[in-house]
Amino acid sequence: GEDVEQSLFLSVREGDSSVINCTYTDSSSTYLYWYKQEPGAGLQLLTYIFSNMDMKQDQRLTVLLNKKDKHLSLRIADTQTGDSAIYFCAEGSGYALNFGKGTSLLVTP
């Protein structure tokens, strides 16, 4: 997804908050998504946000959307070692999702 950009790596200490950022280009996207991929596994839908919302909170996850700047972020509170994974931002585009290249999150004890 060259139209969806994410930083490639993020390292945080256990218990801290993680913030993963994403920028996208398709302003017509109805929904924006965050997926999680653990090693050797497929992608798992983590959360999504409707494009007319600014924020969505789901337990430890907070999604912020700045539609004007086409910027999406995922905040994970109290990050645990089990949160270590690759996180993909995605936007709806036609019939399919347009994915970023993924951000590898490493949580250290």
Add this chain to the structure above:
Amino acid sequence: NAGVTQTPKFRVLKTGQSMTLLCAQDMNHEYMYWYRQDPGMGLRLIHYSVGEGTTAKGEVPDGYNVSRLKKQNFLLGLESAAPSQTSVYFCATSPPMAGREYEQYFGPGTRLTVT
């Protein structure tokens, strides 16, 4: 429910050989997709289907063919494998709920190596 399953999980092919990857779903979803995932490239859409009997090309369709003869199955074929097709292949499905057809559910992947 098994969700989305993929067969096989691993395969090694020699250049020029052919094979078919099977994706099966028991979620009664209309839309199905095939992606490939390569290091540093994210996921790229190969082909997709919006219903039984229909298929369409995605971002990187060359060298692949697909068929959707039954709603629950989506097959990806490699007619003459090339080393550039070494990748991890993911199948995904999504429900036809208006505005949420992009909410995709992924299979566990098939790791293919072409020597």
